[in-house]
Amino acid sequence: MPHVTPLLVIAAVLAMAPYLAAAFFADWAAGRARTLPAIAQMVLPALLCFPYVLVSVDAGAFSWRWLAVYAVFPAAIALAARAMPEEAVWSRLVVLLVMGLAVDLRWFEPAWPAHLSVFNKVLLLDAGIYAFVMLRPLEGTGFDLRLRRCDVSVGLKQFLFYLPIALVLGLALGFLHTHALSWGDVVRLPGRLAFAWVFTFFFIAVPEELFFRGWVQNLLERRLGRSAALVLAAILFGLAHFNKRALHFNWRYVLLAAIAGVFYGRAWREKRRVGASAVTHATVDSVWSLFLR
Structure with a gap:
């Protein structure tokens, strides 16, 4: 059981915020994302590196290499989604395949203390949510956790x-x-x-x-x-x-x-x-x- 510190709590809140915002306020979140200037749309997902910074500093394991990964990877996913037309089915599936392999093969988990690797999954989920729910929503997804x-x-x-x-x-x-x-x-x-x-x-x-x-x-x-x-x-x-x-x-x-x-x-x-x-x-x-x- 990890020792809970203020930095860890702040990191958890920041990591969960995009997920919960899209889950319960999808239309609002998507509307806000799509009205941003193009450069802001690309910079915003790079901010997903902040939970990594907080957790790694708290654990004494900060790495500039991993900071770059968590800044660039979400931005690259967003850039790919933004560039794809709605009918680009196979291209979107390739992007999803890369995301899925990153999670399943644990490409980025060495960045985290073993007991906190769940942050990796949440941040990669956030990257996908930003790209395919907020920025370029995939029609018919049905991502709404206001259960009926x-x-x-x-x-x-x-x-x-x-x-x-x-x-x-x-x-x-x-x-x-x-x-x-x-x-x-x-x-x-x-x-x-x-x-x-x-x-x-x-x-x-x-x-x-x-x-x-x-x-x-x-x-x-x-x-x-x-x-x-x-x-x-x-x-x-x-x-x-x-x-x-x-x-x-x-x-x-x-x-x-x-x-x-x-x-x-x-x-x-x-x-x-x-x-x-x-x-x-x-x-x-x-x-x-x-x-x-």
Whole structure:
């Protein structure tokens, strides 16, 4: 558990601000970004380097090289997005591929103390949000976390569709494990489940659903159609888990994540809202972490 300092708190607020602004005030944030002068539009994402400065100075690990990375990379993403016309589907997918590889292969995580590498994921998410939600919004993304009743109902419906498949396959493959609960566990369960769900929703489910469904599946639909886009986005989502919880290619995780991705994609596609698929995703992950890991 990292020691919480004022600089760390300020860095966390700065890192979360673009994410939350776009999630709850997308139209306002996009309107403000698009009315800025061109030079300001390019300088603004470079300011994402400030959380790195605060955290690294606080940890005594500041590096000019990493400062340059966190200033230039978000600005480059924004520049690429600004230069692309709406119909440039494959070009946008290439940009997203680079962003996804940066996260999945942990290109920039050496910049951070090990227990604070989550900042890297949040800042790269901010870079994508600025480029594809604020500066050049990708139509049909559905990035709005003001949850509606339909988000919850659709999300839970797809969770229930996936649950029996996950249980049968996961237990058969030895990926899932059942555990006996003590009375103390039962008493603490509601609070633990609520905390796990909220944390997972905001820090895992929403970022991944925005990327794989709101952006990748959305773009693929324009060239491949709804069904092929659903399956391909799910496969890519599964492959993104190849190095999770293992030092080798974790094929069990990849398989179950890819199948889950189909149901996450169905939830997003039904209402074209990231909130719906994030409800499915957060519920799956919370149940897994508390009952079946």
